[in-house]
Amino acid sequence: xxxxxxxxxxxxxxKYRTYISFAAILVLLPLxxxxxxxxxxxxxxxxxxxxxxxFLFVGTLVNGFMATYITMxxxxxxxxxxxxxxxxxxxxxEGAGGTYRIYLIRPVSRLxxxxxKLIATYLYTLMVIVxxxxxxxxxxxxxxxxxxxxxxxxxxxxxxxxxxxWRFLLGFAFSFVNLLVVASLCFMFSALVNNGIGPIIGxxxxxxxxxxxxxxxxxxxxxxxxxxxxxxxxxxxxAFHDPIPWxxxxxxxxxxxxxxxVFAIIAVVVFNRKDILT
Amino acid sequence: xxxIETSGLSKSxxxxxxxxxxxxxxxxxxxxxFLGPNGAGKSTTIRMLLGLVKPETGxxxxxxxxxxxxxxxxxxxxxxxxxxxxxYANLSARTNLEILGRLNGGISAERIAQVLTTVGLxxxxxDRVKAYSxxxxxxxxxxxxxxxxxxxxxxxxxxxxxxxxxxxDMRHLILRLAxxxxxxxxxxSHILHEVEQMCTHVAVIDHGRLIRAGTVAELxxxxxxxxxxxxxxxxxxxxxxxxxxxxxxxxxxxxxxxxVAASREAIxxxxxxxxxxxVAVLAxxxxxxxxxxxxxxxxxxxx
Numbered sequence: 001x002x003x004x005x006x007x008x009x010x011x012x013x014x015k016y017r018t019y020i021s022f023a024a025i026l027v028l029l030p031l032x033x034x035x036x037x038x039x040x041x042x043x044x045x046x047x048x049x050x051x052x053x054x055f056l057f058v059g060t061l062v063n064g065f066m067a068t069y070i071t072m073x074x075x076x077x078x079x080x081x082x083x084x085x086x087x088x089x090x091x092x093x094e095g096a097g098g099t100y101r102i103y104l105i106r107p108v109s110r111l112x113x114x115x116x117k118l119i120a121t122y123l124y125t126l127m128v129i130v131x132x133x134x135x136x137x138x139x140x141x142x143x144x145x146x147x148x149x150x151x152x153x154x155x156x157x158x159x160x161x162x163x164x165x166w167r168f169l170l171g172f173a174f175s176f177v178n179l180l181v182v183a184s185l186c187f188m189f190s191a192l193v194n195n196g197i198g199p200i201i202g203x204x205x206x207x208x209x210x211x212x213x214x215x216x217x218x219x220x221x222x223x224x225x226x227x228x229x230x231x232x233x234x235x236x237x238x239a240f241h242d243p244i245p246w247x248x249x250x251x252x253x254x255x256x257x258x259x260x261x262v263f264a265i266i267a268v269v270v271f272n273r274k275d276i277l278t
Numbered sequence: 279x280x281x282i283e284t285s286g287l288s289k290s291x292x293x294x295x296x297x298x299x300x301x302x303x304x305x306x307x308x309x310x311x312f313l314g315p316n317g318a319g320k321s322t323t324i325r326m327l328l329g330l331v332k333p334e335t336g337x338x339x340x341x342x343x344x345x346x347x348x349x350x351x352x353x354x355x356x357x358x359x360x361x362x363x364x365x366y367a368n369l370s371a372r373t374n375l376e377i378l379g380r381l382n383g384g385i386s387a388e389r390i391a392q393v394l395t396t397v398g399l400x401x402x403x404x405d406r407v408k409a410y411s412x413x414x415x416x417x418x419x420x421x422x423x424x425x426x427x428x429x430x431x432x433x434x435x436x437x438x439x440x441x442x443x444x445x446x447d448m449r450h451l452i453l454r455l456a457x458x459x460x461x462x463x464x465x466x467s468h469i470l471h472e473v474e475q476m477c478t479h480v481a482v483i484d485h486g487r488l489i490r491a492g493t494v495a496e497l498x499x500x501x502x503x504x505x506x507x508x509x510x511x512x513x514x515x516x517x518x519x520x521x522x523x524x525x526x527x528x529x530x531x532x533x534x535x536x537x538v539a540a541s542r543e544a545i546x547x548x549x550x551x552x553x554x555x556x557v558a559v560l561a562x563x564x565x566x567x568x569x570x571x572x573x574x575x576x577x578x579x580x581x
Contacts, residue, residue, distance in 0.1 A: 003384070011369075097367075099366060102378060102419075103381070105328040105356070106353065106426075107350040107351070107354040108350065275325075275331040277325075
């Protein structure tokens with residue numbers, strides 16, 4: 001199985017599109033951090049004006065942790081789309097490219113091949129989230145330094161640097177589970193069609209509908225909300241709640257992993273039954 | 279012993295019945311030509327043999343293992359390529375073969391170098407495949423097919439995109455593999471002249487059904503009549519004698535050559551009549567080809 005997964009990674013990383021996610025993060029996050037380093041003074045003054053009568057500020061709140069937290073808040077909807085670049089192509093791309101004609105005629109079962117592709121997709125997802133963590137938390141703390149992290153949730157919570165650090169690690173782990181659902185959904189679409197664009201469009205469409213159900217406050221959506229996996233996409237934020245609501249987190253993670261499992265099973269079944277005609 | 283056997287194989291796509299109740303038996307050591315016009319069901323059959331397409335009914339066995347039930351065992355000693363094979367274009371030929379070799383349980387670097395030499399791609403082995411000509415890709419197709427030293431080679435249109443020199447090289451390569459590596463070769467082709475030169479056995483399918491199967495010699499002798507080229511002088515006088523003697527019109531006339539369909543038994547009488555009429559008979563050459571047979575068969579003219 002290791003050899004099959006290795007094959008998938010070699011094939012994936014021979015394509016330029018696989019690097020787009022890393023390139024986007026590589027460009028975007030330093031820009032954001034640069035923005036914090038330039039505009040951090042204003043932000044600090046705004047915070048002091050707003051909360052100066054309640055807190056005594058020593059040092060600065062604008063640090064690598066704050067930059068990472070804010071960045072995660074506005075990127076958690078967009079990062080999933082970067083995952084689809086590989087997940088959408090890894091099965092369908094070979095159908096479109098005609099390479100199944102040389103790949104699937106060998107004495108290896110389709111089940112093992114599709115599982116290797118799925119694991120490679122998950123590994124890629126892990127690589128993206130780790131790279132995101134390195135470029136936000138790693139580079140952020142080097143560039144802007146460490147310090148306390150202020151989080152607004154039922155009031156203001158201040159975490160020490162040590163406390164903030166492990167909460168970020170937890171937050172990234174939860175984000176990884178979020179991304180697994182998107183990767184699995186796109187992978188499922190990839191097994192259904194023979195082109196690399198369809199799965200991306202399909203996944204984006206489902207995401208848009210899901211995010212609408214999650215975020216638009218209409219009574220009709222209330223009943224649907226628990227069933228939409230996008231409802232649990234902000235689960236990473238619960239790592240910054242005090243106390244951490246483990247019950248909610250575990251049930252949310254179980255729902256996300258359940259979705260991933262269903263999407264993956266559909267992909268495996270479809271791929272095993274598929275006639276290779278391209 | 280039959281290396282490949284199919285029984286009652288059928289496959290439809292929507293309302294189109296691509297393969298209908300197809301039974302084949304490919305003897306060990308043969309070079310088996312699989313012929314048919316476009317859309318006859320050749321590629322679908324080959325895809326079913328290789329497990330790419332699932333048959334609706336029927337069974338396939340390769341080297342005694344059922345493709346339906348024991349696919350991996352059945353394909354363990356099979357090498358194949360299907361129509362103008364595609365590769366991972368951003369990777370080199372060597373890396374492509376390494377990737378495919380891992381599916382065969384790991385192939386040594388020496389074996390990869392060996393197959394690259396066999397197909398004449400050593401000098402370009404580390405170039406990206408996207409820079410390859412179609413002929414080079416076709417040769418790489420053969421390289422990946424023989425990578426695992428298979429006992430059975432299944433080739434779908436192996437010469438379809440090659441120039442004449444490439445076709446000749448491919449023919450020599452296939453014959454060499456069959457002889458030296460003792461492979462059974464099952465190949466489909468449109469180039470009937472090539473099939474005739476290479477194959478020991480032939481099956482013809484049309485509209486998904488098997489029309490004929492047997493050795494090349496058996497099939498060519500089947501109709502009783504073959505095409506003879508008779509070179510004579512003078513031509514006009516010979517034409518009238520031949521037409522009268524055989525009660526048929528020539529299929530082709532050019533220069534001092536007349537091509538005519540006749541039974542072997544009728545030819546001595548024709549020569550006697552020509553010489554008696556002082557027509558010089560320069561040569562009598564049997565010219566019946568698989569192409570003639572195939573065209574007659576698929577046009578429904580035989581029998």
